[in-house]
Amino acid sequence: MFKIFGILALLLSNVAYATNLGEPDLTNTWVGIISLFIFVVGYYVIANEEKYEIDKSVPALFVGIFTFLLIAIYFVTNNLDIKLVHEEAENVILEIAEIFFFLFVAMTYIESLLHMGVFDRLKYNLVSKGYSYRKLFWLTGLLSFFISPFADNLTTALILSTVLFTIEREKKEFLVPGAINIVVAANAGGAWSPFGDITTLMVWTSGKGNFLDFLYLFPSSILGYLATAFLLSLAVPKTKPIFDNEVEVPQMKEGAKTIIFLGAVTIIMAVISHQVLDFPAMWGMMFGLVLLKAYSFKLQKKFGKSHFDVFQSMAKIENNTLMFFFGILSAVGALYFLGWLTLASVVYEPSYLGPIYSNIAVGFLSAIVDNVPVMSAILKANPNMDLSNWLLVTLTAGIGGSLISFGSAAGVGVMGKLKGIYTFSSHMKYAWMILVGYFISVGIWYFQFEMLKIY
Template sequence: MFKVLMTLLLGTLSLFASSESTGELPNLTMTWVGFATLLIFVIGYYFVAAEEKYAIDKAKPALFIGTFMFMLVAIYYSLNGLDMNLVNTQAEHLILEIAEIFFFLFVAMTYIESLLHMGVFDSLKYNLVSKGYTYRKLFWVTGFIAFFISPIADNLTTALILSTVLITIEKTRKDFLVPGAINIVVAANAGGAWSPFGDITTLMAWTAGKGVFTDFLYLFPASVLGYVVTAFLLSRFVPKVVPDFDVANEKKPKMAEGAKVVMALGVFTIFSAVMSHQVLHLPAMWGMMFGLALLKVYSYSLGKKYGKNHFNIFESMSKIENNTLMFFFGILAAVGALYFVGWLGLAAVVYDPSVLGPTWSNIGVGFLSAIVDNVPVMSAILKANPEMGVDQWMLVTMTAGIGGSLISFGSAAGVGVMGKLHGIYTFGSHMKYAWTILLGYIVSCSVWYFQYHILEISHY
């Protein structure tokens, strides 16, 4: 079993070869820099995972290893007279990949902070809690909202919005917040898996022509049933008591003037991101930045009408969780360095039927996407373009998306929620309930197999 798992891991590591190069990269795995980068990555990853134990922000070790590893590779190239143009080319491709995610996150977080400032989440909290819902009912409500918003927006933005709602409802009770946070991450990732623009990975597969729009909709049964299994198991740990809330004495919050327009601009911004990528062939973050520009213009008009203190967008920007952005930069840079050295190109043979075959390889991709970001994983799979039918392309799209839920920082949604619930939703608190997510993942894969290979219900 261990041998199979190692074969799977080493093979799927090759899928990170997503960066294009103008020249052939030398294999440096068996050199001092090869072993050094691997060791640094393992040590850094340990400190990221042990964030709670050492009381160290996950962004610090991630940023250190990401920058240091790449600099070591550059030093090795310089000392050995290798082509320094390759260093520059790889760095530029890496910066482009990081920038797309970085600015996407930046705009999404700015909108969240703006909505917080305008009282949108306080109003939503009042509407939910004033109904007399127990913590367990609130758990289910926020989960299902996340599941059905994610296909329309995207999993990251959905997770950021709903985790903000969660911390607005309750700020201290971990028996509600931790299962609730996991529930939102799982729901957002599962909901995004059955929509062509619900996740970056599904968008990539869609635009690459691996399935038409309706093909992704056939993933709904696997996505929803896997989520429901995990949510049901998690809900057993959530108390049934009603939050302390006196409706009679609690003043109903009022949203600030212009809040509804800001919400509409947020929806339009997500739409712009999808259209930028799908129609205009620009990075998704281009549409997000356009939405930010619109928000800036609107904030100017609000300032003219209600005073400059009514809504200051730069104040919203100042409250962004910068550690989340730095974490993304560090992890993606570290993964890029491992690819550059050659560790991620060890074996591209796992899709061969004589090794693991497409089904087990694609299921393994889900576990791999939990360790590192699923974007370069999916990008590399598309570049490798193994011989697979639509059923297998749908499987890898689903597993790459929902597999990230297995670890707290295995997906953009998870990292975003960790930033919002800092010190509450951590690697350790997540892993305590990881078995519920694993069971849901198994259910999703089983439903996919039953649907595509037993009932043969799909769209070809």
């Protein structure tokens, strides 16, 4: 354990040496040092959201926006090429836009399904069968693991956390482990699919492995997840949710099934948009929003405006979650531009850490910062690794985000859905269980790839 954290510290101490040719290294300047300090303070405030009673989006936005302003001031006062900052800001905006609109459409569909009574009916079907909290825990977790490879980890986590919250709204001993279970399952499920997680997609599109190569990560992903899920399940009560046999069976509104179908079509369009047409995935999602709007117009003509209004669904979206993503992606973009996030390819050399220990440490780094810029930095550094180690870093970057509540998009999304229940502090109480699963996944990878050479 101490060796891994020592490796992580060494990684962080060497990031300044990895800037590509033509990119400024500002880590030793006043703007580099102040920006890192602001990020650390902002991270602390985000992590202690409950203590300071301030929404996590506020410090995230401040750090992201203010650090870029500091960088611009530094370039102007030192007569440097301000176009470099302009181009970097545009790249960050493009990255934010792709995630922002993807989230926007996903959340709109979820709110629409809530309005149409889909989740109330699902809750009734689950609870009326007499399932205990522990069985419901396993059911939602397994669904999360097997849906995320085909949708994506964020959308999957948002949908199933909504189901979780409709089953039970107060019992934290069920909700907190259940939320963690969904996040861990979504991240683990997305790690073995080329389009199940954005970092996996980045490695695949960079040509580091073929489509089928990533499927070899399935044993590591599922066994690590099952280990964590088993430990979490021990904290879930065996009792059953209260069910009133005399309660009226909730009925879905007219058109609900069509909206479910349109949601599935939207996910398929997002995959086709990126994989076939080489468009951002959000382009397919936005097309799905167009379909939803058109269908909303049809329902209003037939049943009246109160039946379903897509704009009311948009108004109910957790905007603080979207703003958090805007701020945190801006912040990590600024740190990357300054040179703090660029991992030196030298640490992957056998004379230093070597690829295996470096890639294990990447999982911890992706939890602390964000797996997207970390993976981007690794791909730009392009260390000399074989297929097995590129798959290892894909695995660790994906599942490492589960170690901290906001270390992954799935975690942040669930924090927004279960605000005040699933928090940083509540997550950290069970973090050791996630850590056990993390090392089991790495151990399975080592046994399969390094000892048996099965890949």
